[in-house]
Amino acid sequence: MNIMVVDDEQDIRLLFKQKFRKEIRQNKLEFSFVFSAEDALTCINKQESHLILILADINMPGMNGLELLKIIKENYPEIKVFMVTAYGDDYNYQTAIKYGADDYLTKPIKFENLKEKISELL
Structure with a gap:
């Protein structure tokens, strides 16, 4: 399963690679990391058919995660x-639901819960 993580915090890559080390090693999950909503849209256009899940931060410089969500759901439902x-x-929760978010997580991420949610998608 290909998962894209969209977050302006660069250290998120190391955190996800640590928390999902076993799943990555077993080739169950593959992560890609982009650091802006604009870069996410570029990548989605290139690999949309392989992309199953996007984890998007809401607060980012430039286009925020809610704007990204709206575009994704309109073009890649x-x-x-x-x-x-x-x-x-x-407000962010209601807007995310209105735009079609499949889930809403608060930081710090509870990785055991996230793993369960991802398993349900497999």
Whole structure:
């Protein structure tokens, strides 16, 4: 399963590689990392048929994650999108649901819960 992580924090790559080390080694999951919503759209256009899940941060410079979510769901409705935020406010949650988010996670990410949610998609 190919998962794209969209977050402006560069250290997110190391964190995900540590938390999903076993799944990556067993070729169950493959992660790609992009650091802006604009870069995510470019990558989605190139690999859309292989992409199953996007984990997108909401607060990023430039285009935010909610804007990215809206574009993805309008153009690639088959891709699952989990929104991730450090701010669990009601406005972002309601907007994410309105735009079609498949899940809404708050930071710090509970990786055991995330693994369960990903397993349900497999």
